[in-house]
Amino acid sequence: MTTPLLQVEDLKMHFPVKSRGIFRRVVGQVRAVDGISLHIDSGETLGLVGESGCGKSTAGRSIMRLLSPTDGKVILDGVDITTLSRRQMVPHRRTAQMIFQDPYSALNPRHTVGSIIGAPFIVQKVKPVGGVRKEVQELMARVGLNPEHYNRYPNEFSGGQRQRIGIARALALKPKLIVCDEPVSALDVSIQAQVINLLQDLQQDFGLAYLFVAHDLSVVRQISHRISVMYLGHIMETASRDVLYSAPQHPYTHALMSAVPVPNPQLAGKRERIMLQGDLPSPINPPAGCVFNTRCFKVQDRCRVEVPELIEVAPGHQVACHFPITESLGTTLITGPNPGLTEQPDNAPDSPNAAATNAVFEAGAEPWAQRQS
Amino acid sequence: MSFLEVSNLQVSFPTEDGIVHAVDGVSFSVERGKVLAVVGESGSGKSVTSQAVMGLLNRKATKISGSVVLDGQDLLAMDEKDVRKLRGGKMAMIFQDPLSSLHPFYRISKQLVEAVRVHQNVSKSDARKQAVSMLDQVGIPAPERRIDDYPHQLSGGMRQRVMIAMALLNNPSLLIADEPTTALDVTVQAQIIELIQQIQQVSDAAIIFITHDLGVVAEVAHDVLVMYAGRVVEYAPVETLYGQPQMPYTLGLMASIPRLDRDPDVRLDPIPGNPPSLINLPSGCSFNPRCTFSDQVADGRCSVELPDLLSAGEGHLVRCHLPIEIRKALSAETLAALNGGVL
Numbered sequence: 001m002t003t004p005l006l007q008v009e010d011l012k013m014h015f016p017v018k019s020r021g022i023f024r025r026v027v028g029q030v031r032a033v034d035g036i037s038l039h040i041d042s043g044e045t046l047g048l049v050g051e052s053g054c055g056k057s058t059a060g061r062s063i064m065r066l067l068s069p070t071d072g073k074v075i076l077d078g079v080d081i082t083t084l085s086r087r088q089m090v091p092h093r094r095t096a097q098m099i100f101q102d103p104y105s106a107l108n109p110r111h112t113v114g115s116i117i118g119a120p121f122i123v124q125k126v127k128p129v130g131g132v133r134k135e136v137q138e139l140m141a142r143v144g145l146n147p148e149h150y151n152r153y154p155n156e157f158s159g160g161q162r163q164r165i166g167i168a169r170a171l172a173l174k175p176k177l178i179v180c181d182e183p184v185s186a187l188d189v190s191i192q193a194q195v196i197n198l199l200q201d202l203q204q205d206f207g208l209a210y211l212f213v214a215h216d217l218s219v220v221r222q223i224s225h226r227i228s229v230m231y232l233g234h235i236m237e238t239a240s241r242d243v244l245y246s247a248p249q250h251p252y253t254h255a256l257m258s259a260v261p262v263p264n265p266q267l268a269g270k271r272e273r274i275m276l277q278g279d280l281p282s283p284i285n286p287p288a289g290c291v292f293n294t295r296c297f298k299v300q301d302r303c304r305v306e307v308p309e310l311i312e313v314a315p316g317h318q319v320a321c322h323f324p325i326t327e328s329l330g331t332t333l334i335t336g337p338n339p340g341l342t343e344q345p346d347n348a349p350d351s352p353n354a355a356a357t358n359a360v361f362e363a364g365a366e367p368w369a370q371r372q373s
Numbered sequence: 374m375s376f377l378e379v380s381n382l383q384v385s386f387p388t389e390d391g392i393v394h395a396v397d398g399v400s401f402s403v404e405r406g407k408v409l410a411v412v413g414e415s416g417s418g419k420s421v422t423s424q425a426v427m428g429l430l431n432r433k434a435t436k437i438s439g440s441v442v443l444d445g446q447d448l449l450a451m452d453e454k455d456v457r458k459l460r461g462g463k464m465a466m467i468f469q470d471p472l473s474s475l476h477p478f479y480r481i482s483k484q485l486v487e488a489v490r491v492h493q494n495v496s497k498s499d500a501r502k503q504a505v506s507m508l509d510q511v512g513i514p515a516p517e518r519r520i521d522d523y524p525h526q527l528s529g530g531m532r533q534r535v536m537i538a539m540a541l542l543n544n545p546s547l548l549i550a551d552e553p554t555t556a557l558d559v560t561v562q563a564q565i566i567e568l569i570q571q572i573q574q575v576s577d578a579a580i581i582f583i584t585h586d587l588g589v590v591a592e593v594a595h596d597v598l599v600m601y602a603g604r605v606v607e608y609a610p611v612e613t614l615y616g617q618p619q620m621p622y623t624l625g626l627m628a629s630i631p632r633l634d635r636d637p638d639v640r641l642d643p644i645p646g647n648p649p650s651l652i653n654l655p656s657g658c659s660f661n662p663r664c665t666f667s668d669q670v671a672d673g674r675c676s677v678e679l680p681d682l683l684s685a686g687e688g689h690l691v692r693c694h695l696p697i698e699i700r701k702a703l704s705a706e707t708l709a710a711l712n713g714g715v716l
Binding site for chain 1: 414415528529530531558559560561562563564566567585586587588589590591592594611612615625626627629630631632633634637640641642643644645647648
């Protein structure tokens, strides 16, 4: 078996919560990432999805060693980088680079595009053949920027173009892995596709591997080969793209899938939604047992006591649940090509939403209509 | 006459760099009990349109023309003081970011009670009772306890429910929701959409739902208005818009968004280029520099002459120079391509 490009074992990233007052005693821990394991092979994309606060960005930053993990191991290209110092990390930065969410704050407004994209060469003391300027202009052309804009400042570019600048900078040192932290969520819908396609082309050309951190399940499906679903610092399920979207086994994955709106009014009223009740528990004081047990619609006594292990249920498909869902949940999922999409509506019904109230309501969430009386 | 009738609305802001034509000739109507979705990217004028309807634009700093007729009254011709009496009462708004729309220093109770007492002559304790019952109706658990929380003590979804409760307190007959789910997680978004659908069915209010998310539109809307660079480019009932989108911009959006019901192995087909500057709009059709079909129109008409918003079927308006047969063919082709070319 070949060793993967990135191997993460039981990674934990806890942040201390300090008391007020002069002593600033540590009174608790935010368990942002609480024991995740994953691996990425060369040239593949692993999607890391979850809702805000689930720890997906912290996971990405710990893997990049922008943070110092509390526990666990990060092995990048055969080297254990978990406890390397800042200086010791420098040579390994060439292997892994990062693209950030907000293309406005990720670029220094006082530097020209040329010096932003060229900075990695200076920092790493690399002298590209033909000079930095030529190399930077080639990179700019590769990501779809006009190389003549070398001396412009970031504020002269639109959001999509700025994201391209960030991508060019990440590519400069020819890394093997790029951690993309929500790279398209700040972009307009018509620009998102341009950036997704660019990332896919670059992967093809340079054999890049991506850790693609995002909250949008439709975007993640478009770009990932495999996907891990995170909740409250834990990985709930990992599977290949097609398996995860057609036969997920974790109740949380089901709930997420059913909540994604699909741009098809003919499906809108017919899909059953699994409504999660309540909010994400605090990562300072996570629930005992399975972290999802407070909101799970399949919860049983065992879930409140015993933490489920991430178990391999099929080759490449791991689930952390005591009672995984193996049967189909009816109309919850929509996958792949859908025959209804191209059909013409013969008669437009008055209210496409009429059937929407068929959603599964758990205790305590009566429809608004019933409470109204 | 529809309940809300907006005709030829134009809004422009003078700035140092020139005049920003944020909204240029927008007309639409909404009936009670119906949901109109307004779709567009940032800078398309969708939020400014809603602010003009609500009377939230500074009349001194903006140039507004056209008419906004709500239940027989032209809001643009009315005195600002009279519009203020309607706002929060007959018409109400839900904003995108509930954290910056609620006052951080005041308890929820104070803000809700004030909202009631501005429009109704009731005692504080009666207003509080109304507020508690409204919080209960929008699905806030233990409302008599939560009402005394400060906004920061609530989660994002709960805050959005408080915003919705505040908007509904005076039983509005026009409700404008400006990107109400954009700041929320997908599972919370589903809860809020469900709530808005229930409100629509029960309250018989006219609802304008502003969003950039075509998935959300398909879930909630009856009619859809697609805006680009301050103009309406397509206006249709929801089934028609998704079944046979005809404006190349709408088609481009459909082909470029990742969605769960398309084949993920088919590459996304993005709209090239960037949205135009509203100060310096392209001549002719504002979409023509990004349109991949404009070469099919003779004599370069697209870059010279602004197409009119013309009928393309029942209740279906499209702003495009392409002949309707070609548009229909392109539409079928684009939708089929999403399924990997299977017709």
